[in-house]
Amino acid sequence: xxxxxxxxFVNDDKNKESSVDDxxxxxxxxxxxxxxxxxxxxxxxxxxxxxxALIWAIIDISIIVTLVTTMDNSAFLWFLIPFFALHMAxxxxxxxxxxxxxxxxxxxKYVITNKRVIVIDGKDMFISNSxxxxxxxxxxxxxxxxxxxxxxxxxxxxxxxxSIIFNDIKDAKFICKKLNEIIITPSDASFYGKxxxxxxxxxxxSSLNKCPSCGATKKE
Numbered sequence: 518x519x520x521x522x523x524x525x526f527v528n529d530d531k532n533k534e535s536s537v538d539d540x541x542x543x544x545x546x547x548x549x550x551x552x553x554x555x556x557x558x559x560x561x562x563x564x565x566x567x568x569x570a571l572i573w574a575i576i577d578i579s580i581i582v583t584l585v586t587t588m589d590n591s592a593f594l595w596f597l598i599p600f601f602a603l604h605m606a607x608x609x610x611x612x613x614x615x616x617x618x619x620x621x622x623x624x625x626k627y628v629i630t631n632k633r634v635i636v637i638d639g640k641d642m643f644i645s646n647s648x649x650x651x652x653x654x655x656x657x658x659x660x661x662x663x664x665x666x667x668x669x670x671x672x673x674x675x676x677x678x679x680s681i682i683f684n685d686i687k688d689a690k691f692i693c694k695k696l697n698e699i700i701i702t703p704s705d706a707s708f709y710g711k712x713x714x715x716x717x718x719x720x721x722x723s724s725l726n727k728c729p730s731c732g733a734t735k736k737e
Contacts, residue, residue, distance in 0.1 A: 536642070537550060537626060537628055537637065537642075539642065540635070540637065540642060540643075540644055541630065542632070544631075544632075545630045545631060545632045545633075546630055546631050547628055547629075547630050548629050548630055548631060549628070549629040549692065550626055550627065550628040550629070551626070551627055551683075551686055551687070552622065552623070552625055552626050552627070553622050553625055553627075553669075553683075553684045553685035553686065554667060554669045554685045554686075554687060555619070555622050555623075556667065557663070557664065557667035557669045557685040558618065558622045558625075558684060558685045559615060559618040559619055559622065560663060560667070561661075561663065561684070561685065562614065562618045563611065563614050563615050563618060564663065566607075566610075566611050566614065567611065569607055569611075570607050570608050570610075570611035570612075573605065573607045573608055574605065574608045577601050577604055577605050577608075580601070581597070581598070581601050584597055624638060624639050624640050625637070625638055625684075627683040627686065629692070629696070631650075632649060632650060633647050633648060633649045633650055634647065634648050634650070634653070634674055634681055634696070635647045636681055636683075646679070646681050647681075648674060648676045648679050648680075648681055649676075650696075650699055651711065652676040652677070652678075652679075653674060653675070653676055653696060653699075653700050654675050654676055654677060654700065655674075655675045655697070655700070656672065656673070656674050656675070656693040656696040656697050656700070657672070657673045657675075657693065658670050658671070658672055658673075658689050658690050658693045659671045659672075659673060660689070664685070667685070668687065669685045669686055669687055669689065670685075670686060670689035670690070671683065671684050671685065671686065671689070672686055672689050672692060672693050672696075674696065711723060712725075712735060714728040714731060714733055714735075715733070
């Protein structure tokens with residue numbers, strides 16, 4: 518065996534920015550990739566707490582202004598200001614959630630290759646979820662009222678064992694239509710060297726004797 522030294526496993530490219538191509542397996546090519554639409558992604562994750570934060574801020578600010586303009590005791594005012602700063606915690610939490618959502622969305626990438634659909638999450642570019650194209654059972658588009666206003670939609674991709682959601686995607690209907698066109702149905706599974714389980718409907722390699730999803734023995 519070749520002699521190994523202490524520097525053998527040192528990564529010379531550790532400071533190099535990763536790309537989607539670095540995560541692909543041999544023979545895999547990117548067909549499509551997109552990140553969530555930023556404004557829509559942030560709004561979806563902060564809209565529920567907005568009314569509470571807004572009402573809380575209006576009440577607290579009104580009280581602070583009233584006290585500052587009517588009271589003469591400066592020592593008492595120095596007590597009230599930090600008190601209300603803490604009392605407005607829901608407002609600060611809401612603002613922090615906006616900052617967190619903006620920081621998160623820039624690191625999310627949704628990718629479709631010639632072999633699988635992938636969710637990439639984080640600055641370190643790791644695959645947090647994936648489904649092989651051959652295992653996709655359905656693709657659906659979901660669109661809320663706010664999604665319509667932002668001209669985006671969510672794509673839900675299902676297999677028998679897993680699911681992936683592409684959030685806040687432009688041209689979602691077109692992407693889902695293309696995915697549905699390549700889904701392997703029971704009628705054409707054998708053409709791709711696959712077989713369909715008669716018990717759970719999973720599509721798997723014909724060389725396997727048992728269904729990897731439910732464990733049922735393949736019927737000849």
